[in-house]
Amino acid sequence: MKEYDYKTDAWVQWCPGCGNYGVLSALRKALAELKIDPKKLVIVSGIGCSSRIVYYIRGSNVHTVHGRAIPVASGIKLANPGLTVLVAGGDGDILGIGAGHFVALGRRNIDLKVLIHDNAVYGLTKGQAGPTLPSGVKLRAMNYANIHEAVNPLLLALASGYAFIARAFAYHVKELKEIIKEAILHRGSAVVDILQPCVTYNDLMTREWFEKRIYYLESPPNESELLQRMKEVDRIPLGVFYKAEKETFDQKMALMVGKNKDLKT
Amino acid sequence: MKVDLSFAIGGFQGGGIESAGQIALRAFVLKGYEVFGSREFHSNIIGAHSYFHIRVGGKALKLPLNALIALDAESIFTHLQNLGDGALLVCDEHSLKTKVSEIPSMSRSLKKRIEQAHGDLTLEKILANYKIRVVAISMKDLLKELIAGGQSLSISRVLNVMGTSVGLYLLGLDKETIKKAIEKQFTDSQTNLRAMEMAIKEVEELDRKELPDGKKEDKLILSGNEAVAMAKISSGLEFLSFYPITPATDESLYIEKNGKAITIQAEDEISAIAMALGASLAGLRASTSTSGPGFSLMNEMISFAVQAEIPIVITLWMRASPSTGIATRTSQQDLLHSIFSGHGDTQKVVIASGDHREAIEDTIKAFELAEEFQIPVIHLLDKFIASSITAIDKTAFRNLPNRKFNGESEGYLRYKLTEDGISPFLPVGRATMIVSSLEHDEYGFATEDPVDREKMMLKRIRKFEKLAKSVSKESYCVYGEKEAEITLVSFGSTKNAILEAIEELDVSTKFIQLRILNPFPDLSKEMVGKVICIESNAGQLSFLLRGRVDGIVRKLNARPIYVNEVVKAVKDFLSGKKEVIMSEGV
Ligand SMILES: Cc1ncc(C[n+]2csc(CCOP(=O)(O)OP(=O)(O)O)c2C)c(N)n1
Ligand code: SF4
Numbered sequence: 011m012k013e014y015d016y017k018t019d020a021w022v023q024w025c026p027g028c029g030n031y032g033v034l035s036a037l038r039k040a041l042a043e044l045k046i047d048p049k050k051l052v053i054v055s056g057i058g059c060s061s062r063i064v065y066y067i068r069g070s071n072v073h074t075v076h077g078r079a080i081p082v083a084s085g086i087k088l089a090n091p092g093l094t095v096l097v098a099g100g101d102g103d104i105l106g107i108g109a110g111h112f113v114a115l116g117r118r119n120i121d122l123k124v125l126i127h128d129n130a131v132y133g134l135t136k137g138q139a140g141p142t143l144p145s146g147v148k149l150r151a152m153n154y155a156n157i158h159e160a161v162n163p164l165l166l167a168l169a170s171g172y173a174f175i176a177r178a179f180a181y182h183v184k185e186l187k188e189i190i191k192e193a194i195l196h197r198g199s200a201v202v203d204i205l206q207p208c209v210t211y212n213d214l215m216t217r218e219w220f221e222k223r224i225y226y227l228e229s230p231p232n233e234s235e236l237l238q239r240m241k242e243v244d245r246i247p248l249g250v251f252y253k254a255e256k257e258t259f260d261q262k263m264a265l266m267v268g269k270n271k272d273l274k275t
Numbered sequence: 276m277k278v279d280l281s282f283a284i285g286g287f288q289g290g291g292i293e294s295a296g297q298i299a300l301r302a303f304v305l306k307g308y309e310v311f312g313s314r315e316f317h318s319n320i321i322g323a324h325s326y327f328h329i330r331v332g333g334k335a336l337k338l339p340l341n342a343l344i345a346l347d348a349e350s351i352f353t354h355l356q357n358l359g360d361g362a363l364l365v366c367d368e369h370s371l372k373t374k375v376s377e378i379p380s381m382s383r384s385l386k387k388r389i390e391q392a393h394g395d396l397t398l399e400k401i402l403a404n405y406k407i408r409v410v411a412i413s414m415k416d417l418l419k420e421l422i423a424g425g426q427s428l429s430i431s432r433v434l435n436v437m438g439t440s441v442g443l444y445l446l447g448l449d450k451e452t453i454k455k456a457i458e459k460q461f462t463d464s465q466t467n468l469r470a471m472e473m474a475i476k477e478v479e480e481l482d483r484k485e486l487p488d489g490k491k492e493d494k495l496i497l498s499g500n501e502a503v504a505m506a507k508i509s510s511g512l513e514f515l516s517f518y519p520i521t522p523a524t525d526e527s528l529y530i531e532k533n534g535k536a537i538t539i540q541a542e543d544e545i546s547a548i549a550m551a552l553g554a555s556l557a558g559l560r561a562s563t564s565t566s567g568p569g570f571s572l573m574n575e576m577i578s579f580a581v582q583a584e585i586p587i588v589i590t591l592w593m594r595a596s597p598s599t600g601i602a603t604r605t606s607q608q609d610l611l612h613s614i615f616s617g618h619g620d621t622q623k624v625v626i627a628s629g630d631h632r633e634a635i636e637d638t639i640k641a642f643e644l645a646e647e648f649q650i651p652v653i654h655l656l657d658k659f660i661a662s663s664i665t666a667i668d669k670t671a672f673r674n675l676p677n678r679k680f681n682g683e684s685e686g687y688l689r690y691k692l693t694e695d696g697i698s699p700f701l702p703v704g705r706a707t708m709i710v711s712s713l714e715h716d717e718y719g720f721a722t723e724d725p726v727d728r729e730k731m732m733l734k735r736i737r738k739f740e741k742l743a744k745s746v747s748k749e750s751y752c753v754y755g756e757k758e759a760e761i762t763l764v765s766f767g768s769t770k771n772a773i774l775e776a777i778e779e780l781d782v783s784t785k786f787i788q789l790r791i792l793n794p795f796p797d798l799s800k801e802m803v804g805k806v807i808c809i810e811s812n813a814g815q816l817s818f819l820l821r822g823r824v825d826g827i828v829r830k831l832n833a834r835p836i837y838v839n840e841v842v843k844a845v846k847d848f849l850s851g852k853k854e855v856i857m858s859e860g861v
Contacts, residue, residue, distance in 0.1 A: 018720075020720050020721075048707050049684065049704065049705060049706055049707055050704050052703050052704060054553075057712070062721075064709060065709060065720055065721060068707050069707060070703040070704050070705070070706060070707055070708055071703075071708070071709050071710070071719075072553075072556060072583075072703060072709070072710040072711075073709060073710065073711045073712050073713060073719075073721070074549070074579060074583075074712055075575055075576070075578075075579050075712050078545060078546075078549045078575075078576065078579075080546075081541065081542075081545070081546035081547075081549035081550045081553065082549045082550070082552055082553040082556075083553060084546075084549075084550050084553060085514065085516070085549065085550035085551060085552060085553020085554040085555075085556070085557070085561070086553040086554065086556060086557045086703060086704075087553075088514070088537055088539070088550070088553075088554060089513075089514055089537070089553065089554035089557035089558065089559045089561075090557040090558070090702070090703075090704055092704070093557070093703070093704045110542055110543060110546075111542065111545075111546055113542075114541075114542035114546065263537060263539070
């Protein structure tokens, strides 16, 4: 499998320079390296600029409605555990309207991989504050400075019970690709918070702004350091923060109903 | 001899009313009679009045009551207004000494109504003005005797069996039948059987006529919740998701316990329907169940299911709304909500069942339609059906073959434009495709092109027209005379009360029962004479038939409708009233 095999002939509609291109490229490369059969690849997204990714990657994909990708994907994965099921969406989609589902997925530990295209704004609706936008910030399209506190996706994931938690940067395609691969290979619910600059609406958290702050963790921090690392804001650590081996919901469900049926394809 | 009885067993919630009712139902079924039992209860766990209303010899409820088995004084006060002349009252001696002011759990309004009618007197004094037969036993003495025989017991554990045994015995059932019913009800029935023996001994000397044996058949005794759950299981349900809500949850829990489906409690109703849609996309036969408030949350996903063309069966158990309304009482208030659910031009099917047997048939039919037309099907039922119990013969259930898939995995087009609007269906994971919530082309790619858009709109319309044609013959049932003076139109659980009522009316009457409300059938040929709508809401069906209705009969008190009040309502209408409100029930 080559990266090219995952291309569709849909025209990519993102603004030139958008961080989403990096995610697209890294994801295609990761899928190619893992040799995932496009027919058995299900990318489920919500609504937002980033959610359009389902049209640009060859798979057996589902474009749902705003905020609901996680439960739809959960149904798919429980129905057919043999598929590779990924969820892609913006921070608004997954941590705003879909926050309850995000928490529920961690609690369930279904073998799904959530890619948060984290640009701290609502891109598709033209630049309103997203759930990860720091408090007090006023961006281009906003009337007033943000009066909400930002949610920390990593801490929320940890508290919810995710088995794999990582952060990556959209323009570091190679590193992002490796993290996505690791997430896919780790059994259980995984989240990758991808810092994805929106060049059109987020005039604070730009590529340059991030590049001054990011650094890579050498290895997942130990327990005593974990929270502190996740909370860092002045310098922003990237990489895998947390990995846990736990029984997944799909496995437990199979025991409970005595028949978690695998669709023969 | 035609046996026709209507009686209630009342007590406080948690006091064993459920098992008392079941024993009574079983006993009459064992004796060979047709039975129907309906459970009314408060939206709390323990305390507050609850009762089982049982009809023997018919499928609908009727007032006045021929008998009341009262496990406490509140039950007697509550059902006073429904006791017919000559009715039998079985109660505890102690109850008769009670005044209404001494009952803390009774609603303030009912207390006031009773005080206004009777003053704050003891029941004994109030009942002296009624032509009823009071059989009071001393529960305290009986319990003492029972305890002397061994284990320690709380009175509430056996009170229900004692009262019910006495009631059933005096209504004409033999001891052997009552005994069998108790044995069937409890896994360990020894104490209960002794309680029964002791209680019946107290009244053995009294006058009674034994009922003759009826027609004995091998039937299942099921609540509406159970009937639908079993029908889902017999249909080969593979995935069920739900979020707890009265009166839907019992159905889901039954499936979780007895079915083979993957059953999952979701974090909310949005997730419940979304997960079921995901499972359906992956090829499983999937369903979710809910009630009004949960269905509100599901609306966006219904729209998604229409646009993305995903089969799904949503069982909607209506309860008294708006908002949280009265969670444990019935209504038909979600008719328009279900028909107009989802934003946009959302073609979907709404099927309404009139009784348990139809609920079973419709559950199975719902899966067939959902899968053939790749469309959401909303199965409309209500709390009255959910918690009422009747005997069903097993032939109502049938198995469905597995879901059929018919696309080629190479060159697969999820939304292929076909003559009848139905595209081949392959589950995700079997071909590359895009299932899309956005308007899309044949492959599933998003498009805003006007020609693409029109084509897809027309595809969905063609599909729905085909569906409408295929169900046109079964979308309503007509009973009674073809050319009648009066046409009654209704849907759902009002069916059997109306059917019995038209037997009793001496004016020629026709009854149109709507079975499928979306697509809405053409009734123009059927509406003859004066047309009256009967429904348990403010007039939603009348709205759909607007311009063609001469009278509206509504029920607004969140109780089921009774045969006698339908008869009266039609008579009121004939005597000139345009709008009638049916207010029976406590
Ligand atoms: C229920 C609902 N509410 C609102 C919208 C409008 N809407 C479309 S995209 C979007 C937010 C997009 O932001 P985000 O999820 O962060 O993704 P991004 O566009 O930034 O990638 C909203 C609110 C919608 N489609 N559905
Ligand atoms: S609006 Fe922002 S997030 Fe959306 S495509 Fe443009 S740059 Fe990317």
